Amino acid sequence: MSSAEHVLALDLGSSSVRALVLDAGAGLRVRALSRRQVRIELRPDGAATLDPHTYVAAVHHCLDELRDAGSLDGVTRVAVASQWHSLLVVDGRGDPVTPVFTWAGNQELCAPGITTDEAERLRLATGCELATLYWTLRVPWLRASGAVPRGAVLVSIAGHVLEALVGRRTESASIASGTGLLDLAELAWHPAALDVAGIATGELPELAPSGEALPGGPTLARRYPQLARVPWHVAVGDGAAATVGSGAVPGRDLTITVGTSAAARLLERRDSAGRLQRGCWRYLVDDETVVTGQAWSGGGNLFAWAQEVLRLPADPDELEALLAAVPERAIPIAVPYLYGPRPGNPAELRSGRWTGLSAQVTAAGLLAGLLDGLGFELRLGIANLEEQAGRPASRVLLGGGAVTASRWWQRRLGAQLGSPHMCLVTEPEVTAVGAAAQAAGLAWTPPLESLAAVPELAGRWDRRFEEYLGAREEAIG
Template sequence: MTGGRVLALDLGTSSVRALVCDASAAPLPGLLARRAVEPQQDEDGRAEVDPDVYVAGLVECLDELSAAGSLDGISVVATSSQWHSVLAISADGRPASPVLTWLDTRAPAPSEPADPEAFHRRTGAWVHPLYWTAKAPFVRSSVAGAVRFRGLPDYVRGVLLGDDSTSLSVASGTGLLDVGAGHWDAEALAIAGLAENEVPPISDAPGRLASKWAARWPALATADWQPVLGDGAASNLGAGCATSDALAVTVGTSAALRVVHGGDEAPDLPWGAWRYRVDAERLVTGVAFSGGGVLHAWAVRLLGLDKDAEPTVAPGRSGLLSVPLHAGSRPPGSAPAGSGLVYGLSLDTSAEEFLAATLEGVAIEVARAAELLEKAFGRRLEIVLGGGATHASPWWRRTFAATLDRPVLLASDPEVGARGAAALALNLAVDRPVEIVRPDPGDVKAMAAARSRYDALRNGLDQPH
């Protein structure tokens, strides 16, 4: 599909958003509705959302745009959604459980596959509490009766369109998909204790609103709802990183590095990286971290600083080392929430130094992951920074450039996920951004010294005890 305006939905972890994009997939100023999402979290690792409250937030966003006349002329709806969520659905179609988000770490890891490396190559994933291999049995243990399992975006589509099938992209984030073949993996289903009729059918066919909602939003009655795109894949497309020569670094609530590539360009998958699908033609290989913008929010709250506070100390000069595992580690790591570490505190440590070290730790983890991916792809990649957290923090952008020791590009709009979904729906490529963040030589030297100390500490933590 080409031309026209697009309604782009972003089903995020901390908010649900609906925005209108123009024919170039650029968000139109002022045509954005947002509702906050607050996962219910406990110290035991719980991170749930109520699926009906979530849908109600999205409905409010669409009502707001509709009341302003902003939905007029929309012919296509594109959706970017968080990966890895799961909930149980009862026989009457009602939720039988809350949605477990990617943040939920309570599920114990089940039995290992017969050949973990072969399983990783096939599914692009691991048997881990992030994925349905662990989450689905955990959810099943808390519900009664026959249920089927769906992701949050599948449930949203089921409510609005009457079709709760899943897309190839969303399916690839479950850890149950054979990403090369494009179908559910038999061994992964067996590990999860799932029959194929308990997981959603996979379809990338567009859909239409159910009559109830078409009457509520008549401007969308004939719009085509395109298959949902996993937020990581969408962010790459929205940042202009749709080819294998570019590495997108996206920092929102969490942080991730990703490379989009064709199947014929796929390198051997290193053990520390995952691989999902963009669509039937393209894959995305990357590394993700649970700590991103959430750590900035945590640090300023802890320190009593303004929510938009920036460090006053230059990058690499905090004197502290912060290992950003506060929210646990993503697979293949298994560090639980509460594993963060701050080393080097003294009675003279300032709030600004503590905040700086927190952000430096994320930048160093990103640099370590960039080296892994560049080694896998066998070349130096152009790096694009994107996501709300990097757009909000010039200091963090400066630190990323210094830690990576190269000029980096800055995505032209913070709404990279929604923009990427819109671009795919319009069958166009977003241009790579032109704004450059150049590293300061003094910052590079200071961050290199901090990185050396950090690596010694981090590598020691990774050793078995």
């Protein structure tokens, strides 16, 4: 693509929708950004949902704002990054009949009646264990509640948004790999996984190869004529986009991304990725590349929860100062599972807990303990992925909006994780940048700064890590 071309990147997150215009000739520099908050509703049954009508309206709000500012002029392609694991039931016309069920759900679902060997074969074929996060368990739960009427279709929020904008119902292989239903070797719906989920192929959208571009439709021509004749690339999973946007080299680097949630990931070539070890999942970046990793439901949402419930200041600078002033002896050990487990986490960890509370502990100390707990979980993830790779990581690339917004947390993680080759990815929009780089076929090298572990603190952190592992074992029971 020429250096004068611009990429529009849609970032379909679970806490916000973002639309960014990036300059491909200037290192994917962000030229314009529009953002709209969305709110997850926590239901009594443990499900965490988004309203699909409000969500599509948020996308239109962002696009309208960029259009009215003239920022869509010159856009030559559209890239999409989307939250993985979302599930929405639509009717034959594409109208929603359920809310969007997100990754954050913590509902109790029944395990299917298959053997351990059958479950293991499915895990290795699809990259996904039989867990609450995936459609293999969620769809039977929804069907039992009567929420899947005759003629309905199961889609992701990415598929629904693209249908609303370009008029074609399709699901990218990258997004489909986060459902637990995709055969990673064949790049097709896995028949045995569909049987477990009780899904007929007619209830699913057509599969599009990752990177396929869709033409615009009448909706675009009327409302966004600047985007009607440019290719719309089908969605890539947000974790895959963040890994690419972090500048990871396949097989060499590990990435740690902390946004609303948190994940540790290893980028690998699909044809040379090793056998998937227990505790890890594997999804597609594109048809040639996979990302293997572990994820945690707690991330930046721990900050948001603490600010609201513990009445901590919303001003970032004020909160940073409070965290920096907390004495080490007043930071309790915390197991940070406020939002339940993700695949690879022990299923018993369905709630958080603090140990070592005293009258010295403040609200800021409680938050510091939660963030420390997540750091120790990430330390476990690094060890597991280095075992998966069969070698130590060349670099550990730390990024994501929650981390780039907090110097206190950056320093804390740099000491906790203990990697001598840790770098901070200073680009706050790694997901959008990664999606744009994928769509445009560009190599991406983000700006990095050193964030090595603090040597004199290593012994103390090792002791706290051992204390954390003890508290974690007690929480598992």
